[in-house]
Amino acid sequence: EAQVTQNPRYLITVTGKKLTVTCSQNMNHEYMSWYRQDPGLGLRQIYYSMNVEVTDKGDVPEGYKVSRKEKRNFPLILESPSPNQTSLYFCASSLSGGLASYEQYFGPGTRLTVT
Amino acid sequence: GQNIDQPTEMTATEGAIVQINCTYQTSGFNGLFWYQQHAGEAPTFLSYNVLDGLEEKGRFSSFLSRSKGYSYLLLKELQMKDSASYLCAVTFNYQLIWGAGTKLIIKP
Numbered sequence: 001e002a003q004v005t006q007n008p009r010y011l012i013t014v015t016g017k018k019l020t021v022t023c024s025q026n027m028n029h030e031y032m033s034w035y036r037q038d039p040g041l042g043l044r045q046i047y048y049s050m051n052v053e054v055t056d057k058g059d060v061p062e063g064y065k066v067s068r069k070e071k072r073n074f075p076l077i078l079e080s081p082s083p084n085q086t087s088l089y090f091c092a093s094s095l096s097g098g099l100a101s102y103e104q105y106f107g108p109g110t111r112l113t114v115t
Numbered sequence: 116g117q118n119i120d121q122p123t124e125m126t127a128t129e130g131a132i133v134q135i136n137c138t139y140q141t142s143g144f145n146g147l148f149w150y151q152q153h154a155g156e157a158p159t160f161l162s163y164n165v166l167d168g169l170e171e172k173g174r175f176s177s178f179l180s181r182s183k184g185y186s187y188l189l190l191k192e193l194q195m196k197d198s199a200s201y202l203c204a205v206t207f208n209y210q211l212i213w214g215a216g217t218k219l220i221i222k223p
Contacts, residue, residue, distance in 0.1 A: 031209070040123075042202065042215035043158070050209055058210065059117075090157060097209040103148070104211070106157035 002027045006091050006107035013081055014115055021076045021110050023091030031097030032074040033058070033104065034066065036087040043090070049074055050097055081114045088112075117141045119214035121203050126220045127193055135188045135201050135217045143207030149177050149188045150202040152216065158202055161188070195221050 004025045013019055025032065033048040035058075045058030049068040063085055065077040074093075078085060088111050092104040118140045127133040139147070146165040150158035164170055164179035164186060176189040188201055200216040 033211070035213075040215060043204070043211075043213040045211055045213075048209060056209065059212075103160035103163060104158075106159070108157055 002105070004091055004093055004105050004107035006089075006110050008110060009108060010111050012113045012115065015082055016080050019078050019081060019112075021078075021089060021091075021112070023074045023076065023107055024072050025074075025093040025105070026072065027093060027095075027105065028071065029093035029095055029105075030071070031095070031102075031104075032068065032091065032093045033097075034064070034074070034076045035090045035092065036060065036085075037090060037109075038087050046076070046089075048097065081112075083114050086112060086114050117205075117212045119203055119205060119212055121201075121214040121217045123215070124218045124220065126222060127190075129193055129195060129221055129223050131193050132189065132191050133193060133219065135190070135203075135219065137186045137188070137203035137214055139184050139186075139203070139205050139212075139214075141205050141207060141212055144181065144205060145207045146205075147177075147179055147186050148202075148204040148206065148211070149175075149186075150204065152200045152202055154199070161201075190219075193221050195223070197221055 034046040035043045047066040049055045091107040094102040094104045149161040152158040162177040169178045198221045202216045203214040
């Protein structure tokens with residue numbers, strides 16, 4: 001089954017404790033992206049990757065890191081989480097992210113709480 | 116700056132028609148997406164408009180006017196399962212800019 005998976009689905013952590021949210025897709029998609037979703041603000045892009053070893057900042061990259069060492073995986077790293085990073089996080093992938101834009105397939109989401 | 120506006124909430128009756136508007140001001144434009152998101156779930160793709168005009172897909176249609184920076188999503192024969200948030204997003208280069216979404220409430 002074609003899908004995007006994220007782990008964990010729920011996470012409660014404390015300020016400053018490094019964490020990683022994994023994202024994996026099995027569709028051989030080139031483009032992957034991380035979003036956070038907050039009430040009243042909608043989806044905001046954190047980082048995106050156009051292909052292996054190619055990443056770029058989205059609208060709200062501060063406090064986050066990503067890597068794209070393999071085509072299928074795109075982990076989101078919070079080196080020192082803070083309470084303002086409490087949010088619902090979505091990973092998404094699409095065939096390509098360029099001019100010929102394609103629909104994005106979203107993972108199920110990760111609800112992160114930082115206390 | 117980038118700006119996408121949608122109404123926060125709309126209410127409609129089962130069986131009726133509803134139009135959800137989206138206006139945008141962005142520094143570039145390749146196309147416009149509409150996604151549906153049920154509460155607690157991930158967004159799912161509805162439509163993608165690149166050229167001006169109306170695109171119809173079953174009960175859902177999407178319209179785009181690039182000169183006016185305007186799009187709408189038209190939902191016909193509303194069903195209770197259409198209760199969800201509808202997200203408008205503009206894509207340019209490799210980025211996606213999203214509106215805050217419109218929560219659609221369907222009443223029997």
